[in-house]
Amino acid sequence: xxxxxxxxxxxxxxxxxxxxxxxxxxxxxxxxxxxxxxxxxxxxxxxxxxxxxxxxxxxxxxxxxxxxxxxxxxxxxxxxxxxxxxxxxxxxxxxxxxxxxxxxxxxxxxxxxxxxxxxxxxxxxxxxxxxxxxxxxxxxxxxxxxxxxxxxxxxxxxxxxxxxxxxxxxxxxxxxxxxxxxxxxxxxxxxxxxxxxxxxxxxxxxxxxxxxxxxxxxxxxxxxxxxxxxxxxxxxxxxxxxxxxxxxxxxxxxxxxxxxxxxxxxxxxxxxxxxxxxxxxxxxxxxxxxxxxxxxxxxxxxxxxxxxxxxxxxxxxxxxxxxxxxxxxxxxxxxxxxxxxxxxxxxxxxxxxxxxxxxxxxxxxxxxxxxxxxxxxxxxxxxxxxxxxxxxxxxxxxxxxxxxxxxxxxxxxxxxxxxxxxxxxxxxxxxxxxxxxxxxxxxxxxxxxxxxxxxxxxxxxxxxxxxxxxxxxxxxxxxxxxxxxxxxxxxxxxxxxxxxxxxxxxxxxxxxxxxxxxxxxxxxxxxxxxxxxxxxxxxxxxxxxxxxxxxxxxxxxxxxxxxxxxxxxxxxxxxxxxxxxxxxxxxxxxxxxxxxxxxxxxxxxxxxxxxxxxxxxxxxxxxxxxxxxxxxxxxxxxxxxxxxxxxxx
Numbered sequence: 001x002x003x004x005x006x007x008x009x010x011x012x013x014x015x016x017x018x019x020x021x022x023x024x025x026x027x028x029x030x031x032x033x034x035x036x037x038x039x040x041x042x043x044x045x046x047x048x049x050x051x052x053x054x055x056x057x058x059x060x061x062x063x064x065x066x067x068x069x070x071x072x073x074x075x076x077x078x079x080x081x082x083x084x085x086x087x088x089x090x091x092x093x094x095x096x097x098x099x100x101x102x103x104x105x106x107x108x109x110x111x112x113x114x115x116x117x118x119x120x121x122x123x124x125x126x127x128x129x130x131x132x133x134x135x136x137x138x139x140x141x142x143x144x145x146x147x148x149x150x151x152x153x154x155x156x157x158x159x160x161x162x163x164x165x166x167x168x169x170x171x172x173x174x175x176x177x178x179x180x181x182x183x184x185x186x187x188x189x190x191x192x193x194x195x196x197x198x199x200x201x202x203x204x205x206x207x208x209x210x211x212x213x214x215x216x217x218x219x220x221x222x223x224x225x226x227x228x229x230x231x232x233x234x235x236x237x238x239x240x241x242x243x244x245x246x247x248x249x250x251x252x253x254x255x256x257x258x259x260x261x262x263x264x265x266x267x268x269x270x271x272x273x274x275x276x277x278x279x280x281x282x283x284x285x286x287x288x289x290x291x292x293x294x295x296x297x298x299x300x301x302x303x304x305x306x307x308x309x310x311x312x313x314x315x316x317x318x319x320x321x322x323x324x325x326x327x328x329x330x331x332x333x334x335x336x337x338x339x340x341x342x343x344x345x346x347x348x349x350x351x352x353x354x355x356x357x358x359x360x361x362x363x364x365x366x367x368x369x370x371x372x373x374x375x376x377x378x379x380x381x382x383x384x385x386x387x388x389x390x391x392x393x394x395x396x397x398x399x400x401x402x403x404x405x406x407x408x409x410x411x412x413x414x415x416x417x418x419x420x421x422x423x424x425x426x427x428x429x430x431x432x433x434x435x436x437x438x439x440x441x442x443x444x445x446x447x448x449x450x451x452x453x454x455x456x457x458x459x460x461x462x463x464x465x466x467x468x469x470x471x472x473x474x475x476x477x478x479x480x481x482x483x484x485x486x487x488x489x490x491x492x493x494x495x496x497x498x499x500x501x502x503x504x505x506x507x508x509x510x511x512x513x514x515x516x517x518x519x520x521x522x523x524x525x526x527x528x529x530x531x532x533x534x535x536x537x538x539x540x541x542x543x544x545x546x547x548x549x550x551x552x553x554x555x556x557x558x559x560x561x562x563x564x565x566x567x568x569x570x571x572x573x574x575x576x577x578x579x580x581x582x583x584x585x586x587x588x589x590x591x592x593x594x595x596x597x598x599x600x601x602x603x604x605x606x607x608x609x610x611x612x613x614x615x616x617x618x619x620x621x622x623x624x625x626x627x628x629x630x631x632x633x634x635x636x637x638x639x640x641x642x643x644x645x646x647x648x649x
Contacts, residue, residue, distance in 0.1 A: 004044060004047050004268060006051060007043075007047050007051075007264070007268065008260075010043075010051075010055055011040050011260060011263065011264040011267060012260035012264065014056060015036055015040070015258050015260050015263055015264075016255070016257065016258060018035075018036045018039055018059060018060070019032050019033065019036050019258055020252035020253065021060070021063060021113060021117060021118055021252065022035040022039075022063060022067070022255075023252050023254070023255040024113040024117045024248055024251060024252045025064075025067045025110060027098060027101065027102060029256055030456060032255060033258060033263075034436070035063055035066050035067055036258065036263065036267075037263060037266050037267050037270070037386075038062065038063070038066040038270075039059045039060070039062040039066060040059060040264070040267035041266075041267040041268075041270035041271040042058070042059070042062035042066075042271070043055055043059050044268050044270070045271040046058070047271070060118070060128060061127075061128060064110055064114070064128040064129055065130070067106065067110060068106055068107065068110060068129060068130070093151075093152075093154065093155050093243070094250050096150075096151055096155065097147075097151065097155075097244075097247045097248070097251060099150075100146075100147050100151050101147075103146070103150060104146060104147070107129060107131075107139060108139050108140075108142065108143035108146070110128070111125050111129060111136060111139055111140045111143055112140070112143050112144070112147070112244075112248075113248070114128050115140055116241070116248055117245070117248040117249070117252060122136050122137045122140055125140070144241070144244075147244065148240065155240070155247075259506065262527065262528075265528065265531045266386065269388065269532070270388055320341065320366075320374075320633070320634045320636075320638050320640065326366055326374055326375060326376045327376065328375060328376050328378060329367075329375045329376070329377060329414070330375065330419065331418070331419060331420075332418060332419060333367075333369060333417070333419065335369040335370045335371045335373070335398075336369065336370055336397060336398025336399055336416060336646065336647050337367045337368070337370075337394055337398040337399075337401065337416065337646040337647065338368050338398060338646050338647050338648060339367075339368055339394070339633065339643055339645050339646050339647075339648050340365055340366060340367045340368065340394060340643065340644045340646065341368070341633075341640035341642060341643035341644075342364070342365050342366075342380075342382075342390065342641070342642040342643070343362050343363050343365070343366060343376075344362065344363075344641070345363050361376065363382060364376050364377065364378050364380070365377045365380040365390075365403075367394075367401065367646075368633075370398070377392075377403070377414075379403075379405050379406055379407055379412070379421070380392050380403045380404070380405075380406070381403070381404040381435055383404075383435035383436060384436070384642075385435065385436055385437060385439055386436065386437065388642070389439060390642055390644060391403055391404035391435060391439075391440055392404075392644055393440050393441050393442040393449070393644065394442065394644055394646035395442050395443065395444060395446030395646070396443075396445070396446075396590075396646070396647065397444065397445060397446060397647060398416065398647035399415065399416045399446050400413060400414065400416065400442065400446035400467065401413070401414045401442075402414075402424070402440060402442050402449045402467075404435055404438065404440065405421070405423075408423055409427060409432070409433070410423055410424065410425065410426060411423075411424045411426045411427065411440060411449070411451060412424060413449070424467075424470070424472070425470070425472060426449075426451055426463050426472060427460070431460060433453045434453070434454060434459070436454075437453060437454025437455075438451060438452070438453050438454065439451060439452050439480060439481055440481075441481050441483050441484050442467075442484065443483075443484045443488075444485070444486055444538045445486045446467065447467055447468055447486055447488075448465065448466060448467060448484045448485075448486065448488050449464075449467055449484065450462065450463065450464045450465070450475075450490050451481065452478070452481045452492070455480075455495070461474050461475055461476070461477070461478060462474075462477075462478065462479055462481055462490070462492070463475065464484065464488065464490060466488070466515075473515060473517065474517075475513055475517055476513075476517045476519075477494060477513075478494065479492035479494040479511065479513070480493045480494070480495075482530075482534050482536055482543070483535070483540070485536075485539070487515070487540075488514065488515030489512055489514055489515070489520065489540055490512070490513045490514075490515075491510070491511075491512050491536050491540060491543070491565055492510075492511060492513070493508055493509065493510055493511070493527070493530065494508070494509050494511060495507065495508040495509075495527060507524065508524065508525055508526065509522045509524050509525065510522070510523050510524075510525045510543070510565065510568055511523075512540070512565060512566065521565075521566040521567070523567055523568035524568065525563070525568050529545045529547060529561075529563075530545060532545070532546040532547075532584070532585070532586050532587060533545070533546065533586045533587040533588065534587060535587045535588065535589045535590055535597070536565065537590055537593065538590055538593060540565060541564065541565055542562045542563065542564065542565060542571055542623075543562065543563045544560060544562050544587055544590070545560075545561050545587060546558055546560060546561075546584040546585075546587050546598065547561055555580070555581070556575070556583065557575055557577070557578040557582060557583050557584065558575070558576060558578075558583040558584035559573060559574065559575055559576075560572075560573075560575075560576050560584060560596060560598065560621050560623060560626070561573050561574075562596075562623050571623075572623045572624060574622075574623060574624070574625065574626035575626055576598065576600075576621045576626055576628050577621075577626050577627050577628045578600055578619065579600075579602065581602055581603060582600050582602040582617075583600065583602075584598050584599075584600060584621075585598070585599045585600055586598065586599045588618070588644075588648075589645040589648070591620040591631075591648060592649070594622055594624055595620040595621060595622050595623070596620070596621050596623055597631065597645055597648055598618070598620075599616055599617075599639065600616065600617045600619050601614050601615075601616055602614060602616075602617070616639040617630060617637065617639060618630070618631040618632075618633060618639060618648075619631060620649075631648060631649070
């Protein structure tokens with residue numbers, strides 16, 4: 001990965017240890033994998049700075065923060081024994097512990113995992129769980145007492161079972177806790193590691209020379225050493241605590257092996273976007289502070305000119321307005337929708353007490369008409385599906401929108417001529433779906449919509465709806481929907497794992513399913529082709545994807561490839577004629593039958609070497625010749641972090 005050197009090796013080293021910790025937190029392998037992706041994406045967003053310091057500890061901090069932020073979504077909620085389903089024998093200490101852990105509060109369970117699974121001291125666990133050390137010590141004692149009451153007396157007498165030969169043994173008592181010290185000096189030994197890793201600092205005088213003895217982990221300033229500390233250096237524990245450590249190790253060893261390639265690609269894709277937004281926020285705050293100190297009167301002048309340039313309805317034609325002053329949707333929209341984007345929050349929108357952005361409307365979605373006018377759609381769910389995909393879609397003619405409603409937990413439809421929301425009943429009232437696993441598409445003419453709800457066995461099957469008759473049809477197999485055509489044909493991908501050979505083999509097929517549920521075609525493809533987005537042509541015959549050469553040369557702009565949606569055969573393969581130092585970042589859609597809309601990233605030459613900035617632009621690339629022409633979203637050339645095309649031409 002040219003912009004994140006060494007991150008793929010770091011992710012491959014740390015994915016499985018992080019996954020074992022995540023499994024002890026959630027009790028669900030799928031939720032554990034999601035936590036690992038979140039943690040690695042946070043590190044990817046800050047890779048250029050944390051690479052030389054403590055990336056392992058940063059990943060563990062992000063893992064615990066993600067779990068505690070949304071504990072209900074991360075916990076196993078379908079009864080005891082969810083941890084490592086199907087692999088725990090009943091009437092064993094491991095099964096009893098798995099059931100007992102589900103009764104702990106999320107904070108206590110996190111402290112137990114940090115202290116007794118990861119081997120941290122209570123003050124280190126306090127830092128991971130973002131609480132003061134005395135509170136952490138008290139909560140840990142109460143958590144242990146609660147587990148003692150729940151677990152049978154045989155929990156200690158039987159002793160922890162020996163780990164299986166293929167399970168990773170626990171660290172010895174005197175070893176430093178995982179993530180508590182930098183591991184960039186000696187080569188970390190993780191799953192798949194065969195020696196030194198490329199993510200270590202290459203500088204002979206850099207942080208790579210730091211060793212645990214030279215630079216031990218420094219606890220937060222508020223943390224203090226307490227009596228009865230349960231860390232590896234001063235455990236002060238008896239047989240019961242030792243049994244707890246052993247059984248936690250047995251439980252976490254049931255975490256299935258993660259394939260590092262798709263995991264790293266997913267985390268990188270999310271991290272790049274997060275890094276872009278973080279740099280944009282830092283830039284906004286810096287400019288604001290500079291203006292306040294140097295030219296305080298500039299705000300009055302800017303506000304005067306800004307108000308003078310606004311139209312009567314509060315919109316600012318041709319310029320993206322990312323504040324909460326944009327009006328909500330009127331009863332009807334005279335012009336079609338050109339594209340939609342999610343607003344951007346600044347430092348003024350930050351709620352210090354809540355440690356998050358206040359609900360001021362700054363992050364709500366806006367629709368921009370072909371005339372430049374824009375309106376807010378306040379009910380769009382802020383949750384993003386995998387790959388940072390928004391749960392909103394716009395028809396190619398700009399006349400209809402469908403999105404996942406935060407209020408009704410179902411998809412709703414808005415017509416341009418009547419903006420009254422209509423519930424689609426794609427999600428039955430008695431059912432619940434995970435927005436993070438959901439994808440939605442709408443046909444170019446706005447007649448059909450389709451959605452899938454993830455690959456989990458208990459998830460709803462993909463559904464197709466005719467937006468004229470409102471009839472909902474359930475598709476016969478699970479798939480990731482990519483597009484739906486105006487005749488109701490759904491194009492998507494389906495993947496499954498094979499255990500017939502050593503290792504983990506994933507098979508992915510590109511398939512087309514008719515509105516009656518009949519499979520029209522299927523062909524095997526490489527799942528990596530869809531990492532940077534995919535767009536199906538208006539006629540449904542071609543799928544456009546962005547790829548790179550196996551050995552890209554300096555100055556490569558990236559390849560735009562179209563595949564036959566029926567056979568998978570390569571139809572065209574062209575390098576985009578983009579400006580210097582620019583490359584295709586993501587595929588967004590089709591402008592017409594020959595041009596594909598792509599988002600382009602360009603790393604600025606004069607950027608800070610440690611935190612290089614990037615600028616983004618939108619182009620239409622001809623799939624026949626590679627010729628590219630810029631598409632201006634507004635007069636200033638701004639490209640929001642999250643946006644969806646409509647009638648973009």
